[in-house]
Amino acid sequence: MRVLPIAVPIASQLQHAVGIAMASNIKGEDDVTVAYVGDGGTSIGDFSEALNFAGVFDAPVVFIIQNNQYAISVSRQKQTKAETLVQKAVAAGIPGVLVDGNDLMAMYAATKEAVDRARSGGGPTLIEAYTYRLGAHTTSDDPTKYRDDQEVEEWQEKDPIKRMKAYLVKRGIWSEEQDANLIEQYDEEALAVFRKVEATGETEPEDIFAYHFREMPPHLSEQYNEYVQYLKEVE
Ligand SMILES: Cc1ncc(C[n+]2csc(CCOP(=O)(O)OP(=O)(O)O)c2C)c(N)n1
Ligand SMILES: [Mg+2]
CATH class of the missing domain: 3.40.50.970 (Thiamin diphosphate (ThDP)-binding fold, Pyr/PP domains)
Incomplete structure (x- = not known):
């Protein structure tokens, strides 16, 4: 694929x-x-x-x-x-x-x-x-500005994840316990990645110009220089 x-x-x-x-x-x-x-x-x-x-x-x-x-x-x-x-x-x-x-x-x-x-x-x-x-x-x-809560509530019950889970539990292929364990495991994994990223420190604003090209093209260099200048001015 x-x-x-x-x-x-x-x-x-x-x-x-x-x-x-x-x-x-x-x-x-x-x-x-x-x-x-x-x-x-x-x-x-x-x-x-x-x-x-x-x-x-x-x-x-x-x-x-x-x-x-x-x-x-x-x-x-x-x-x-x-x-x-x-x-x-x-x-x-x-x-x-x-x-x-x-x-x-x-x-x-x-x-x-x-x-x-x-x-x-x-x-x-x-x-x-x-x-x-x-x-x-x-x-x-903010979807509350353009639709009714009732409409959302009606669709909550049709949630495909809820439906699939109910089907698997009924067939004995999955259980509430396995579900809880899996969620806990994913929470831990997500938190570990988050902590790792957080530990890398603050991102420099100039970084938005980095990592796009191996060598910065002239139009981007120009914008980069302008931005660095701007950052100095607002400091
Ligand atoms: C050509 C174009 N016009 C406008 C936008 C801004 N825009 C981003 S998402 C969005 C709504 C898309 O709605 P839909 O096709 O129903 O997809 P959904 O977000 O519901 O999955 C718009 C108008 C865009 N990305 N591209
Ligand atoms: Mg849509």
């Missing part, structure tokens, strides 16, 4: 995925490319372009929309008047499947089917994983 770096410009990764999948076809390789996007990302032109290209060129690619109902503060209803996001597959002439995104096994089955189809020459698939963002978008976001 090969993993690409995270693409910050929303939905741009879909175009890359189609390009990679088209290259697999040209090279005669049986690789399949899987690309994820948010509900908000489906409103961007790149999404439609990627689906269209993938369909026309039978690219072995699987698009997975993580429909968590929000793009920061913008609700799913404000993204599109379409009843579902997956119906956008119809316009591209490719198969689409709407899945309970909080059901791990349903997601596995749908993804496997799509990957198998792509690998056997059946072209692309669009999957919509219907889920919910329980937390805030980022630490600078």
